[in-house]
Amino acid sequence: MASSLLLVLLHHSPPLELLLACCFFLFLFKYLHLKPNKSKRPTNWPIVGMFPTVLANLDNIHGYLTDLLRECGCTFYFRGPWFCGMNFLVTCDPANVIHVFNSNFANYPKGGEFSEIFDILGDGIFNADDESWRSQRRKAQILTGHSQFRSFVVTCSREKVEGGLIPLLGRLAERDAVVDLQDVFLRLTFDMTCSLVFGVDPGCLSIEFPTVPFARAMDHAMEALYVRHIVPTPCWKLMRWLNIGKEKKLAAAREVMDEFVAQSIARSRGHGGRSLLTSYVNNEEQEYDDKYIRDTTVNFMLAGRDTTGAGLAWFFWLLSKNPKAESKILEELGELLKKKEAHEQFFPVVFDTEEVAKLVYLHAALCEALRLYPPVPFEHKCPVREDVLPSGERAPPGRRIMFSTYSMGRMEGVWGEDCAEFRPERWISERGGLRHEPAYKFMSFNCGPRTCIGKDVAFSQMKAVAAAIVCNFRFEAVEGHVVKPKPSVILQMKDGWKVRIKKKNHYLQA
Template identity: 75%
Template structure:
């Protein structure tokens, strides 16, 4: 009996049926889910295996690098510094897919010079910047093109006028003598613990209000009155900082719903507008704005029925208030904190001040000893110490630009049209390739030449006062105010940290304030001290 062999046609048919059945089973929802899960975990394992101890954030599917940024937002500036140290001075941040959150982050002075100076026209502030900083309106910080040029010309004429410079110097000395020194003397007598950053913010708030409006709100009084405008500005700066790192649609929705940081920003906006309106009205009523920046806007103020004129004045004064109050106070707070950790630097400042005291024929018992702006202008070490503090803790720790056309940076990175670039001024100071192996140290001597003169550093390297055509117009004013305050405190008082356990660290905000302030005890200098 013979057994017939299966035909080739039957074998092919069976194989085809088996293959189709297998493919059908592979494309069930259960299998696809299992396959996707397996792929995801294998990819996750691959990323973690290759990441090891790297500081470079993981580029996750869909979410990009945003999770790592949000986890480090509380220490944002130090986190960026770690990224630059490991990956170089320029880094491309990839945000969530389709949300337009990709941007370059750099601390390379060559890139700064290229964008802020050499190719300035290609990198305006842009519409996105002005939308994020909408609370500043159409003021000089948000403006571009002809609007910016017009505002800058006017501000330059005002701040550079000899009469205004004289007004700044005289008022700064008077405020220190009649406001700051008496307050610190009372605190010293009581042995009270005080937040020095708060004291300095109150001082610079009074000084800035007087320079802008011709009004002294008296925030530095011994009662430490509540300052709604100052609190509002702090809340606003924190909310604006957050806007940089969340999807635009997200914060827009929060703004519409008035929730979270956007709720605080809306409330802050109302407080700031009310304060500006009251200050302008008070200045007009008392006719005491002569010498202030408001003087040049008197004609516009008279046209209050014109909403455009009023908005222009509102936006201008809010921008001036931000520039004067926050940045100067932040710079001074970090300056005194650094001096407390570097007594040798304080001794050298005292030595310089001692020479002026000798010229003034001050007695050992003289208190307080005060200085005119002209006397302080020639002090090399004091100026160097202030520059060094501003280098390590720049009041504005980041800058933000957008490109109009495609460009190639000196670092070799290709920037597309509409590309976004974030500059870390804070990190630049901590790059050995920029400032040397001792970059993290407070060393005022780096600003002094072998001949004992002040050493000039290019602004693309020392970006505390911006760079290029947008260089800060108030730089000289800021130094006049800071020197008046620094000299008075260093010469007449000792500032001691109240507790070793109090952590002083940067606050995540547009302005580099101390997160929890700095609690100190103030003591009068001993008579034997120089």
């Protein structure tokens, strides 16, 4: 019967319809005549390559890639649709990571393809290569490492947690309201990052949950950037030229972001302050033009806002599933709290970032959450010159190599048989101190020369937030609400995390 239908189509169909019909019958033959196969390896179809498998697993793409890489020994060659430039290596092999990101770093610049995808970042540090990158990184390290800025981080974190986050959670607890905790954390980190970068608190974290144009523009930008990763390059470029779909939203988002930055630059000229923007605008050693400052500040915003907010959401979700870990954090904070005055031991309890900086178990628990749910779930590179990876695969010039940081945290060969478990103890040495894990297996803050400059800032913010919340509140998950990763450039929860918030009258009450 199938052969008769095919003959009819061959006789009557125009060329395009005939092509579609042939693809359909190839698909039908594959699944009707071959034995069921539990392998995760995708079929390499004519014309469309392995792209149908990506579409079929898009809702769980990180989980699918993890299973695939586990089956294939940590490295797999993906073949996309013909002539679309979507062929690339996918790997989570630590040996490949250290080779590309460190040992042979000079052969793997960001390159033109990367900067074209992330064109909204302009010529900022994440897109820059060679001397431009080195110059920007030196300047950023000096500014973020300065004692004045470090003090500013402490002040901003304390003020936002004590004056914004804790009161908001308290009011939501009194209302017994259902709230998306991920949204709360993203609002918190947006305000905190805006304060550090621009010296302005946009008030995104408030009981009204207002829509802030700059924050919404960043959301639209992230969505468009993800689409650019999963569709053939000619497709999103055509959408950009036609100004439709996500590309239209991206263009509008860029206008909003550029206007906000321009207004912030104008406001900062000649005025004092400790924000990063002020440091660049009023720099006495070197004058920077507005485009340089725009690109620099937008890079800082995109790096600091979503990553920290998503990391906090996954941390508390994991903590809710592991009450023993929460109890150990409370014990550690209890020792710290003994040093405070008696009147500070009741609601609300707030800590300075300096107070919680050396807490071992809290730091270990945050690292464990970042291992399982890295805020940036994948990285990609292209070699300039012919290379051979330690895993044996050839890497000719221009070959895209995708590194799945999400999958790496779930590989038995990298983290042991208990790699899927949330176990902060793996980060603690036998002597009770923090155990160092190399960046080539723990890539949440990148690896090699491009290791994240804001790593210490991110940890200090997360610790201040985590300590205050653990002492003052507990969360009850809404029954039936499913938490799973969202396919995105930043590893967020697809539908957030819906909870009810309960106050702890005393920090020792679970």
